[in-house]
Structures are given as structure tokens and as C-alpha cells.
Amino acid sequence: MLKNAVSFSHDLLKQTIVPGDLVIDATVGNGNDTILLAQLTGSRGTVIGFDIQASAIEKTRQKLLLTGLGERVTLHQVGHENAESYLPKNKEIGAIIYNLGYLPGGDKSITTLKDSTIKSIVSLLPHLRIGSLLIIVIYSGHPAGTEEKDALLQFSEQLDQKEFSVLRYQFINQKNEPPFIIAIERRK
Amino acid sequence: MLKNAVSFSHDLLKQTIVPGDLVIDATVGNGNDTILLAQLTGSRGTVIGFDIQASAIEKTRQKLLLTGLGERVTLHQVGHENAESYLPKNKEIGAIIYNLGYLPGGDKSITTLKDSTIKSIVSLLPHLRIGSLLIIVIYSGHPAGTEEKDALLQFSEQLDQKEFSVLRYQFINQKNEPPFIIAIERRK
Numbered sequence: 001m002l003k004n005a006v007s008f009s010h011d012l013l014k015q016t017i018v019p020g021d022l023v024i025d026a027t028v029g030n031g032n033d034t035i036l037l038a039q040l041t042g043s044r045g046t047v048i049g050f051d052i053q054a055s056a057i058e059k060t061r062q063k064l065l066l067t068g069l070g071e072r073v074t075l076h077q078v079g080h081e082n083a084e085s086y087l088p089k090n091k092e093i094g095a096i097i098y099n100l101g102y103l104p105g106g107d108k109s110i111t112t113l114k115d116s117t118i119k120s121i122v123s124l125l126p127h128l129r130i131g132s133l134l135i136i137v138i139y140s141g142h143p144a145g146t147e148e149k150d151a152l153l154q155f156s157e158q159l160d161q162k163e164f165s166v167l168r169y170q171f172i173n174q175k176n177e178p179p180f181i182i183a184i185e186r187r188k
Numbered sequence: 189m190l191k192n193a194v195s196f197s198h199d200l201l202k203q204t205i206v207p208g209d210l211v212i213d214a215t216v217g218n219g220n221d222t223i224l225l226a227q228l229t230g231s232r233g234t235v236i237g238f239d240i241q242a243s244a245i246e247k248t249r250q251k252l253l254l255t256g257l258g259e260r261v262t263l264h265q266v267g268h269e270n271a272e273s274y275l276p277k278n279k280e281i282g283a284i285i286y287n288l289g290y291l292p293g294g295d296k297s298i299t300t301l302k303d304s305t306i307k308s309i310v311s312l313l314p315h316l317r318i319g320s321l322l323i324i325v326i327y328s329g330h331p332a333g334t335e336e337k338d339a340l341l342q343f344s345e346q347l348d349q350k351e352f353s354v355l356r357y358q359f360i361n362q363k364n365e366p367p368f369i370i371a372i373e374r375r376k
Contacts, residue, residue: 001204001319002355002373016189131189159361166361167190172370173347173354182360185190 005179008169009135010036012183013095016133017041021094022087025049026080026120027112029103031060038069041094047073048087050080053110056103080120084127092129100148101139101179111144114151121155125164125186134184141177156182163187193367196357197323198224200371201283204321205229209282210275213237214268214308215300217291219248226257229282235261236275238268241298244291268308272315280317288336289327289367299332302339309343313352313374322372329365344370351375 003011013033017023019042025034028051037047051057057077064070076086080098087093098121100112121134128134140149156166164187170180191199201221205211207230213222216239225235239245245265252258264274268286275281286309288300309322316322328337344354352375358368 001321002200002353002371012190133189153360157360161362164361165190165359168356168358168360170356171353172341172345172356173352174349183190 002171005137005169005171005181009097009137009181012133012135013037013040013097016095016131018094020044022046022048022091023094024083024096024124026083026096026098026124027051027100028056028060028075029099030056030105031063033097033099034060034073034075035063035067035069037095037097038064038067038072041072043072045072046088048083049073049075050078050083050086051075052077052079053103053106055106079116081116081123083120084123087127092132093124093127094129094132096124096128096134098134098136099139100136101142101145108142111142112148113144114148117148118151118155125184128186130186130188132186134186136182136184137179138182139177139179145177152182156184159184190359193325193357193359193369197285197325197369200321200323201225201228201285204283204319206282208232210234210236210279211282212271212284212312214271214284214286214312215239215288216244216248216263217287218244218293219251221285221287222248222261222263223251223255223257225283225285226252226255226260229260231260233260234276236271237261237263238266238271238274239263240265240267241291241294243294267304269304269311271308272311275315280320281312281315282317282320284312284316284322286322286324287327288324289330289333296330299330300336301332302336305336306339306343309372313372316374318374318376320374322374324370324372325367326370327365327367333365340370344372347372
């Protein structure tokens with residue numbers, strides 16, 4: 001009945017993206033969200049995806065080939081803290097998603113890190129369309145995860161409420177730190 | 189885009205209630221949720237509502253008269269810590285909702301309190317249908333509110349995850365303590 005964090009993040013993406021949008025997958029990973037974004041943004045839309053790991057980019061490219069969605073997706077093997085320089089000029093972003101932590105099935109010592117994650121968010125938020133969402137799915141059950149989680153909560157709690165609404169969606173009685181969501185809506 | 193707490197609580201009610209259900213409004217207040225519950229449970233359903241204040245019961249009775257939904261609703265001017273003794277025998281509950289704090293437009297010194305609220309929740313949870321929800325909308329911006337909020341979080345965080353899923357839905361960058369939600373799903 002209650003949706004888990006990943007399922008709720010997909011609901012939010014479906015609500016915020018309209019066909020033709022430019023959308024950002026800031027952490028491509030195994031490409032599951034990239035595929036969903038490509039479906040939601042449609043044949044006239046654009047997905048730009050970032051990941052520092054070659055294996056993530058390669059897996060996602062294969063998934064895109066199989067689904068025939070490749071034409072609307074551009075992948076960059078680049079850290080998301082550099083994402084802004086890959087944006088087209090004068091085009092608002094319809095949605096941005098981060099799945100933090102490590103690559104499932106990959107090298108667990110390679111994780112997102114608080115400084116580059118926050119740098120990336122700060123650089124992309126001004127490009128977000130008013131009324132649209134930047135969604136962060138936080139997996140904090142790895143060594144650098146608690147630090148990243150705390151830094152993100154601290155960062156997002158101080159965002160000006162006139163400019164942004166920040167929602168926390170979290171299951172709070174589970175022992176093994178399931179993922180939770182911070183969703184940031186640009187208000188003006 | 190992001191739904192506020194009250195709107196999200198209504199979405200959850202719509203998802204959990206099926207026509208014919210028995211549902212509980214543990215804090216009738218001005219009757220807005222009572223009306224919604226009566227609509228969702230349908231002509232064969234039953235709403236049982238509780239409030240300690242005569243003015244709340246009276247206002248809600250009038251609203252029910254105007255909407256023609258009165259036949260499916262029973263109101264008791266009784267604290268919700270006594271709710272269990274008003275339940276029909278051998279009938280599962282389809283949804284339970286609490287709106288904590290004071291009566292809007294009423295005497296702000298009369299508020300829900302942590303001990304009776306938790307006593308009420310503990311007594312009603314075993315009657316909840318598996319898969320259904322107990323939803324708490326928490327207004328903590330009054331003197332007893334912080335204490336009640338902290339006690340409820342502590343209580344719900346320790347609910348056994350095999351038996352319950354507990355979701356917290358909260359806007360975290362707003363200065364004036366807007367309401368937030370704790371939703372408890374019974375899993376077995």
C-alpha cells in the first residue's frame with residue numbers, strides 16, 4: 001500500500017515530466033531510471049545522463065539499444081558535479097534525479113560523495129523549470145553514506161522556502177536503512 | 189506539484205478505503221475528514237468519529253445533514269483513547285485518521301495530548317485490516333505539540349517492521365512547522 005522510496009520517486013517523475021522535456025539522470029547506474037526518463041520525455045524529448053563508471057555507461061547503452069530509446073538519450077562518463085557544462089543553452093530542465101550510493105552489482109568502494117553531490121545540485125537547481133522537481137534517492141547504508149545523508153539534509157533544510165519546497169519521504173521503523181527521498185520543488 | 193500533508197493524507201485515504209468499510213475519524217474537528225471518509229466508505233459503509241468538544245461534534249453533525257451523509261456516520265463526544273469500546277465486534281477497520289493539535293477556530297488551549305493519543309493508537313492498531321493504514325497528521329506548532337510529536341515519532345520508530353511499515357512525509361525547509369504525516373501500514 002505505502003510506496004517504497006524508488007516507486008514514489010517514479011511517481012514523482014511521472015507527475016513532473018511532460019513530453020518534449022529535457023531531463024537529467026545525474027547518476028545513470030544500471031540505467032533503470034534512464035529508461036523511464038526516456039519513456040516519459042517521449043520522442044521529442046532529451047535525457048542527459050552522467051556516471052563516472054564506464055561499466056554503468058556501457059550497461060545503460062545496451063539497455064537503450066534493446067529498448068530502441070537511444071536516440072533521445074546522451075550519456076557522459078563524467079561526474080555529475082560537471083553536469084552544468086553539458087546542458088544545452090536556454091533550455092529549462094523538466095526533472096532531475098539522483099540515486100546516491102554505489103553501483104548495484106559494481107565496485108562498492110566507488111560511491112557518490114557529499115561534496116560533489118551538493119556541488120552538482122547547486123549547479124543544476126537554477127536550470128530547473130518552476131514547478132518541477134529535483135529528486136534525490138538516498139542510500140546511506142555504506143561507509144560514506146551517513147556523511148552524505150547528513151550533509152544533504154542540512155543543505156536542503158536551509159533552502160529558502162519562498163524559492164523551494166523540500167519534502168522528505170522516509171520509512172522510519174526499518175533497521176537496515178532503506179533508501180529515502182528528498183524531493184526539491186522549484187517554486188519561483 | 190508536491191502535495192501538502194493534508195492533501196497527501198487524503199490520497200492515502202482514497203487508496204486504502206474500499207466501499208463498505210468501517211473507518212475511524214479519531215479527531216472529528218470541523219468534520220472535513222469525516223465527510224471525506226463518509227464519501228469513500230459509501231452507502232454501505234460506516235464512519236465512527238470521536239471528539240471531546242461539543243462544538244466539533246455539533247459542527248460536523250450540521251455538515252453531515254447538509255451533505256446527506258449522516259446515516260453512515262456515528263459521532264461520539266468521547267476522547268479517542270476510549271475509541272476501542274465503541275467498535276462493532278468482529279469487524280476490521282479499513283482506515284483510521286488522526287488530525288492532532290487544536291480545533292481550528294476553537295479553543296486553542298484544548299489540544300490532543302501524547303499519552304491519550306498513543307493509548308488510542310495502540311488500542312486501534314490491532315483492529316486495522318492487513319494492508320490498511322492508520323494516518324496521523326501532526327500539527328506541532330502549539331505548546332504541547334512538540335512533546336506530542338517527539339513521543340509519536342519515538343513510538344512509531346520502534347514498531348516492529350515485520351508487522352508495520354511506518355512512513356514519515358514531511359516538508360523540512362519551512363519555518364512555521366507545517367503539519368506532517370506519520371502513516372502506519374499494518375503488514376500482518
